[in-house]
């Protein structure tokens with residue numbers, strides 16, 4: 001039996017605290033119809049060739065949310081293999097510098113606490129991340 005190797009992509013994601021409310025963070029619901037349809041995720045996307053993680057995250061959030069971000073420290077990194085794709089997921093702390101998030105590339109946007117996120121249907125790659133976030137294992141999020 002041969003097992004086809006899936007494509008591997010580096011995906012950067014942002015943990016963005018709600019302004020004036022450090023307990024809640026921005027999450028987005030994926031569009032219907034595509035891969036991982038209607039599952040929730042952190043804003044971000046694939047890193048392009050020659051791009052830094054920080055530049056990719058700022059570009060994705062400009063394109064998908066119409067906001068400018070200040071990207072801070074790396075919080076978490078993990079790998080997950082879906083049937084179609086292997087994702088190297090890297091989460092960064094980020095702050096909104098300007099703009100109000102708009103769902104330009106998502107079905108919905110919401111601010112939630114980590115415990116509330118655990119009750120949502122989230123992308124599988126994020127489950128260990130959410131466990132660490134809820135348990136306070138990502139360190140200071142200020």
Ligand SMILES: Nc1nc2c([nH]c(=O)n2[C@H]2C[C@H](O)[C@@H](COP(=O)(O)OP(=O)(O)OP(=O)(O)O)O2)c(=O)[nH]1
Nearest residue numbers: 011013034035041042043044045046087123125126
């Ligand atoms: N932005 C983001 N993507 C995530 C997370 N968790 C997770 O599994 N992913 C997956 C979903 C997508 O397959 C991929 C991100 O690719 P993308 O944002 O460019 O979205 P896309 O719809 O073009 O992706 P795809 O069809 O190629 O899978 O990583 C997350 O927390 N944030």
